[in-house]
Amino acid sequence: MAPHDEAVKVAEETTGTVSKPISTIVIIIAMQTEALPLVTKFNLVEDPNSVFPKGVPWVRYYGTYKDLNINIIWPGKDPALGVDCVGTVSASLVTYASIQALQPDLIINAGTAGGFKEKGAGIGDVYVASDVAFHDRRIPIPVFDLYGVCAKRALSTPNLLKELNLKVGKLSTGDSLDMSPIDEKSITANDATVKDMEGAAVAYVAELLSVPTIFVKAVTDIVDGDKPTAEEFLQNLIAVTAALDQAVTRVVEFVNGKCVAEL
């Protein structure tokens, strides 16, 4: 193919992705408690013939809702320990495998998060991330330091934010539920309002494979508050999940019938 034709083809493909209505969405949710109310809400069913290889615990719930093919991907329970496969390794793997198997037009990474009251976060608040970055990948060698932090802008969704009146803040991701002093320094450097355990890993893979992604995070615990994180997280998980799922439902309703450029 001549260079000119190739250029036209690329332009058409790019325009096509952005201007055609969103058809297939993948919603990545790390915990079953967070995922199941949405599975019920959208009347999804578990895939009896997994699109994922033998051995992995990853679960796909799927169905159609209005004009959308909806897939909720939950990384499942650890085969040996029986707890949800939270964190960046599982999140990156299911993002990669879901994109390969389902070729979504849009990813929504939804989950609970810690919030910083100093930045205005309160329990039950739902945030859409404007930016994502890691806070526990310190590589003090020039340029490697930036690779470790891996700061990225999330998909710009001005119309969605205006219509749904959701809060907006920066998201910082790490593999620990707690926050060590050195993590705190990095989170401050990331200017984060919310802190989770998956977002930046999902963002990294989705960007490599060019899939636009929205991050919806609901605050279960105040990181700079008085209560121990694990205790506060478990106390609020069920109630805050209701707020999270309501917000995700509104995002899905808004996405339906639109193309990415209209979000």
Place this chain on the structure above:
Amino acid sequence: MAPHDEAVKVAEETTGTVSKPISTIVIIIAMQTEALPLVTKFNLVEDPNSVFPKGVPWVRYYGTYKDLNINIIWPGKDPALGVDCVGTVSASLVTYASIQALQPDLIINAGTAGGFKEKGAGIGDVYVASDVAFHDRRIPIPVFDLYGVCAKRALSTPNLLKELNLKVGKLSTGDSLDMSPIDEKSITANDATVKDMEGAAVAYVAELLSVPTIFVKAVTDIVDGDKPTAEEFLQNLIAVTAALDQAVTRVVEFVNGKCVAEL
């Protein structure tokens, strides 16, 4: 198929995997500096038609050496920043994608590492890991704490260890090159002699997909020594890579013609 036949089939498959000579190996190496001498040594070529999807920077070098199909997988350079894609997210992704594409009989994860002199490690020592675990995934909720650490025994290779006279120690993995006080506590709890940025992620994925894995780690810097890690790492990288590559070559020579159960 009747349950009995299924059981026989599974037994045959299991026996087959362990008792047939190793044919295809995947060597996962995070840094180009570590990988290229081995590419030359085994006379491998870069795959012109990548087995990986468009967009990812992962590179496969392949060829045959004696009775083995050898694949060296290097996660490549970050598309935006141009540095090697080190760390657990890239390591888990290339392990997953390599297993899917190449169905190896054995994985070797080779790389440089920090060593603890208190545990007997010195610059240039090459270790085979007996155990792997994470040290930067703190989730202080019962059972989730164990999931975070994700401690696993590596493949038992008594004959290889005896023949090659390599050191043996426990490996602890985290996404930072430095060691924070809270990381140190976890590394001590993991009883680690060597510390890297990929091993436990490779182990996690390889175990999910039932591929036996050997970890070969060469010490570039003394974590509990006087010198700053980044400086010592860069100073010793080239020289220690020679020791690493020599050890990996000896492992490959030993593996050739054997089945997994003979290692």
